[in-house]
Amino acid sequence: MRGFFTLFRKEMLRFWKVSFQTLLAPLVSTLLYLLVFAQVMSGRSEIYPGISYREFLVPGLAMMAMLQNAFSNTSSSMVQSKITGNIVFVLLTPLRPIEMFGAYVMAAMVRGMAVGTCVWLVSLLFFPRLPAHPLELLAFALLGNLLAAVLGLIAGIWAEKFDQMAAFQNFLIVPLTFLAGVFYSIHGLPPFWRDVSRFNPFLYMIDGFRHGFFGVSDVAPLDSLLIVGLSAFALSWLTLVLISRGWRLRH
Amino acid sequence: MLDRPLAGIPADPSPARVAAIRIEGAQKSFGSFQALRGVDLEVQQGEFFALLGPNGAGKTTLINLLAGLTRPDAGTLAILGHDVRADYRAARRAVGIVPQELVFDPFFTVRETLRLQCGYFGIRPDAAWIDELLENLQLQDKANANMRALSGGMKRRVLVAQALVHRPAVLVLDEPTAGVDVELRQTLWKFIRRLNAEGQTILLTTHYLEEAQSLCERVAMMKAGRIVALDHTSKLLTDHSHPSVTLRLQAAQVLPGPLAARAVPLADGRLRIAIDSYAEVEQVLAACRESGLTIADLEVGQPDLEDVFVAIMRGEVA
Numbered sequence: 001m002r003g004f005f006t007l008f009r010k011e012m013l014r015f016w017k018v019s020f021q022t023l024l025a026p027l028v029s030t031l032l033y034l035l036v037f038a039q040v041m042s043g044r045s046e047i048y049p050g051i052s053y054r055e056f057l058v059p060g061l062a063m064m065a066m067l068q069n070a071f072s073n074t075s076s077s078m079v080q081s082k083i084t085g086n087i088v089f090v091l092l093t094p095l096r097p098i099e100m101f102g103a104y105v106m107a108a109m110v111r112g113m114a115v116g117t118c119v120w121l122v123s124l125l126f127f128p129r130l131p132a133h134p135l136e137l138l139a140f141a142l143l144g145n146l147l148a149a150v151l152g153l154i155a156g157i158w159a160e161k162f163d164q165m166a167a168f169q170n171f172l173i174v175p176l177t178f179l180a181g182v183f184y185s186i187h188g189l190p191p192f193w194r195d196v197s198r199f200n201p202f203l204y205m206i207d208g209f210r211h212g213f214f215g216v217s218d219v220a221p222l223d224s225l226l227i228v229g230l231s232a233f234a235l236s237w238l239t240l241v242l243i244s245r246g247w248r249l250r251h
Numbered sequence: 252m253l254d255r256p257l258a259g260i261p262a263d264p265s266p267a268r269v270a271a272i273r274i275e276g277a278q279k280s281f282g283s284f285q286a287l288r289g290v291d292l293e294v295q296q297g298e299f300f301a302l303l304g305p306n307g308a309g310k311t312t313l314i315n316l317l318a319g320l321t322r323p324d325a326g327t328l329a330i331l332g333h334d335v336r337a338d339y340r341a342a343r344r345a346v347g348i349v350p351q352e353l354v355f356d357p358f359f360t361v362r363e364t365l366r367l368q369c370g371y372f373g374i375r376p377d378a379a380w381i382d383e384l385l386e387n388l389q390l391q392d393k394a395n396a397n398m399r400a401l402s403g404g405m406k407r408r409v410l411v412a413q414a415l416v417h418r419p420a421v422l423v424l425d426e427p428t429a430g431v432d433v434e435l436r437q438t439l440w441k442f443i444r445r446l447n448a449e450g451q452t453i454l455l456t457t458h459y460l461e462e463a464q465s466l467c468e469r470v471a472m473m474k475a476g477r478i479v480a481l482d483h484t485s486k487l488l489t490d491h492s493h494p495s496v497t498l499r500l501q502a503a504q505v506l507p508g509p510l511a512a513r514a515v516p517l518a519d520g521r522l523r524i525a526i527d528s529y530a531e532v533e534q535v536l537a538a539c540r541e542s543g544l545t546i547a548d549l550e551v552g553q554p555d556l557e558d559v560f561v562a563i564m565r566g567e568v569a
């Protein structure tokens with residue numbers, strides 16, 4: 001266990017030592033989104049009765065910030081260690097695959113949750129409302145962070161260069177989050193795109209998370225929870241198998 | 252070497268008889284390129300062993316297989332009887348590896364780096380041992396400096412400390428003295444010698460053959476993925492290298508016939524004569540005196556691992 005805790009602590013220190021970039025910057029950019037969209041879209045009709053469009057944005061933006069930060073923590077840590085070569089310090093040790101996996105993923109989840117919590121706390125200044133279902137909110141936040149952290153770990157292990165990493169982020173993660181209903185409800189989409197969106201696991205994270213906030217959603221929250229939970233579990237298992245086999249780590 | 256434990260039988264209960272490193276039939280290809288073509292090697296506990304060979308011979312590849320950083324295509328490798336794949340946790344606890352590449356984590360200081368490395372091995376960082384390592388590697392002034400702020404030679408010394416921080420029984424050093432200045436090279440070897448005297452097994456690669464000659468009891472030489480020579484250093488020296496007499500005669504003088512045939516002219520005008528034993532020095536001098544020659548300059552050369560290396564790499568010996 002000490003091995004796991006040491007690696008976890010190291011991963012925490014890694015982002016904590018540059019918290020200006022890893023915690024403050026995402027908070028500021030999320031609040032900018034909120035201010036700009038709230039201003040531009042202020043005349044838009046309510047998506048759910050009793051919830052202004054501006055307020056509708058809060059959970060989506062918070063989830064988006066969490067996903068992107070959890071993803072970038074594992075992915076950048078792994079790809080940097082591989083490129084600089086200091087990943088050998090971890091690979092030379094008796095750490096088990098599950099300890100490596102757990103340490104990278106949990107540190108990324110802490111960062112995601114920290115960013116999400118800050119976004120939420122600041123949003124309380126504008127929209128003082130307590131979550132409708134706090135436990136549900138927490139469950140979706142944790143699962144969303146887990147899924148993003150695991151995806152980041154896979155991306156970091158797969159990528160051999162920074163541009164491959166950027167491609168993964170720009171062509172997969174960003175579209176999936178933007179097309180997951182952060183800025184709209186899928187009921188407002190044309191039928192074809194609504195059907196396409198149903199294959200996006202990020203949609204269920206955001207929708208379920210929003211249900212935790214407001215008590216209303218497009219998809220039944222239990223269905224969302226199941227889909228997100230199963231995706232997170234399947235990807236975690238896949239990643240563990242990849243690490244155990246030394247895929248792209250031990251040649 | 253002959254009393255290796257049989258497969259399937261648990262490791263010898265008297266730990267002194269388990270080989271520190273045992274490699275059998277190790278093969279590794281990168282694409283169609285065969286980096287290791289079947290390597291067998293056994294290093295006993297407490298040995299100070301050198302693995303030599305030209306660039307690209309496969310030394311680092313072999314070390315990476317031992318470290319578990321690379322997976323063999325065929326063959327088995329064990330450290331103190333622990334298979335590096337099946338029993339990787341015990342194998343990795345037993346070995347400390349100093350990698351050839353200068354790697355470091357720019358997020359941390361020297362002391363943080365060592366404490367973290369200790370923790371990865373599941374060990375509570377031992378401040379006294381870390382201080383001792385820092386002191387012996389002359390890093391105490393840099394303990395709280397960021398890794399980025401160290402010179403290349405200092406970074407390499409941190410790599411040595413990192414490999415030792417979990418007190419492994421076997422230490423593998425892949426060119427530890429590349430880029431380290433003379434004084435530190437000496438203190439480093441003094442320290443490693445002390446560890447060896449206390450029972451630690453040392454496997455070393457280096458291109459400074461005089462280091463290997465003065466430190467190591469046994470030497471393996473690799474070439475193109477194979478071990479081409481493996482013996483006690485003293486045996487290799489007597490088999491493949493000779494003492495020699497190198498002399499300069501006064502201008503226009505020539506050696507008498509029998510000696511002239513044996514002498515190899517050097518670029519600086521001196522003549523080198525290989526001899527079988529130091530007693531022959533007297534015979535060479537006597538021959539010169541009898542021919543009325545005047546010796547302007549004389550040097551008696553020791554057998555030299557570099558000669559052995561060159562001879563073996565040229566393929567002059569099997």
Ligand SMILES: Nc1ncnc2c1ncn2[C@@H]1O[C@H](COP(=O)(O)OP(=O)(O)OP(=O)(O)O)[C@@H](O)[C@H]1O
Nearest residue numbers: 251281286304305306307308309310311312313351
């Ligand atoms: N990851 C890799 N991919 C392709 N080829 C490799 C790889 N690693 C090593 N090689 C090749 O395997 C051969 C052996 O390399 P290795 O690093 O083991 O040599 P070495 O004996 O350590 O040499 P040096 O003295 O230069 O360190 C070289 O020809 C090298 O190009």
Ligand SMILES: [Mg+2]
Nearest residue numbers: 310311312351
């Ligand atoms: Mg090498």
